[in-house]
Amino acid sequence: MPLSPERVIRRHIEPSDAYERYEPDTGGHEPVRLDWNESPFGLSPRAQATLRAFETGNRYPSIDQAPLRTALGDYLGVDPDRVIAGAGLDDVINTLATTIIEQGDEVIIHEPTFGVYRSLFNLHGATVVNVPLGPTPDFSLSVDGILGAINERTKLVLLCNPNNPTGNLFPRDDLIKIIEATSCLVAIDEAYAEFSGTSHTDLALAYDNVITLRTMSKFAGLAGFRVGYGVFPEALMPWFRRAAPAFFNVSAPAAEVAIASLADLDHLHANAERIIVERERLSALLNEIPGVLAFPSATNFVLVSLPVEDALTVVTSLARHGLLVRHFNHPHLVQCIRISIGLPEHHDRLLDVLRRVLESTPEDQT
Numbered sequence: 001m002p003l004s005p006e007r008v009i010r011r012h013i014e015p016s017d018a019y020e021r022y023e024p025d026t027g028g029h030e031p032v033r034l035d036w037n038e039s040p041f042g043l044s045p046r047a048q049a050t051l052r053a054f055e056t057g058n059r060y061p062s063i064d065q066a067p068l069r070t071a072l073g074d075y076l077g078v079d080p081d082r083v084i085a086g087a088g089l090d091d092v093i094n095t096l097a098t099t100i101i102e103q104g105d106e107v108i109i110h111e112p113t114f115g116v117y118r119s120l121f122n123l124h125g126a127t128v129v130n131v132p133l134g135p136t137p138d139f140s141l142s143v144d145g146i147l148g149a150i151n152e153r154t155k156l157v158l159l160c161n162p163n164n165p166t167g168n169l170f171p172r173d174d175l176i177k178i179i180e181a182t183s184c185l186v187a188i189d190e191a192y193a194e195f196s197g198t199s200h201t202d203l204a205l206a207y208d209n210v211i212t213l214r215t216m217s218k219f220a221g222l223a224g225f226r227v228g229y230g231v232f233p234e235a236l237m238p239w240f241r242r243a244a245p246a247f248f249n250v251s252a253p254a255a256e257v258a259i260a261s262l263a264d265l266d267h268l269h270a271n272a273e274r275i276i277v278e279r280e281r282l283s284a285l286l287n288e289i290p291g292v293l294a295f296p297s298a299t300n301f302v303l304v305s306l307p308v309e310d311a312l313t314v315v316t317s318l319a320r321h322g323l324l325v326r327h328f329n330h331p332h333l334v335q336c337i338r339i340s341i342g343l344p345e346h347h348d349r350l351l352d353v354l355r356r357v358l359e360s361t362p363e364d365q366t
């Protein structure tokens with residue numbers, strides 16, 4: 001008998017929702033990846049030494065990842081018993097969904113935002129309710145809209161702050177208004193906190209319904225190692241611990257490299273500072289190009305509006321020169337590209353090609 005997908009696959013899974021990486025034609029150029037908000041810097045000295053010395057791949061990691069969670073707790077100034085780790089922040093969000101979502105529960109998000117939220121919570125059977133951000137240039141959070149959308153099926157309000165892909169930071173008062181007015185969970189994804197000059201960890205300590213989510217992928221430059229974490233409500237820890245995968249899904253070398261990186265904090269902060277300086281330099285130079293507007297960013301990327309009808313053509317032209325940036329299929333962002341902060345020489349090349357592409361006719365851009 002042929003196997004039919006309906007017989008075995010869960011109803012919520014749409015193969016078309018798979019998260020894919022756009023791999024464009026780079027015309028034979030070595031790609032400069034300014035599309036995935038990765039760090040342009042390698043491992044810190046202690047992390048490099050730790051990785052080189054790692055020899056115990058035959059052994060499981062610590063079952064409760066106590067050394068890693070202690071290092072993360074120390075870094076944030078929180079009790080390690082409140083820390084859930086995972087193979088990247090995506091995995092921590094998956095643990096959150098596994099713990100709280102039942103069929104038909106609602107999760108409120110604000111699009112445009114990080115695309116994984118919608119597909120991941122849909123996969124768990126949640127109804128994702130979008131309370132859109134305001135239009136450019138402010139991309140403001142609709143506090144009243146979010147509070148109005150909360151009902152008895154709402155399990156979670158998920159706020160991305162600073163927001164990807166718009167780059168803006170929502171006012172702290174807006175977050176507090178939402179947190180104080182609801183009894184559901186409010187998660188604040190702070191994947192880019194270290195570039196924003198602010199942190200919301202204190203809200204997770206002050207309110208029993210707040211979760212803050214972090215990653216080592218961005219400021220610590222460990223995207224390939226997959227280490228994410230979050231601070232979860234004390235009273236709910238037994239449930240989150242029950243739903244978290246064994247070893248929190250963090251491999252032994254990834255845990256060791258993350259711990260060693262956190263012992264090199266001065267190095268990581270210096271790298272973050274270099275990225276911030278370069279972000280501001282790039283934004284200023286982009287704003288000198290006629291019709292181009294770089295939106296203020298509190299992250300390691302900038303969202304840039306271009307004087308074209310659809311910026312996808314520009315993305316394709318840049319890719320042919322080996323310069324990879326992102327375009328988003330969202331009505332507010334059709335004219336925009338998102339540029340991750342790389343090295344100054346990457347941006348000088350990008351600016352040069354971008355100027356030439358924008359000077360050419362739209363027909364030439366394709």
Ligand SMILES: Cc1ncc(COP(=O)(O)O)c(C=O)c1O
Nearest residue numbers: 088089090114164191215217228
């Ligand atoms: C807002 C946001 N949250 C979470 C993630 C996932 O991070 P990780 O690499 O830790 O899975 C990303 C990655 O780009 C992100 O932008």
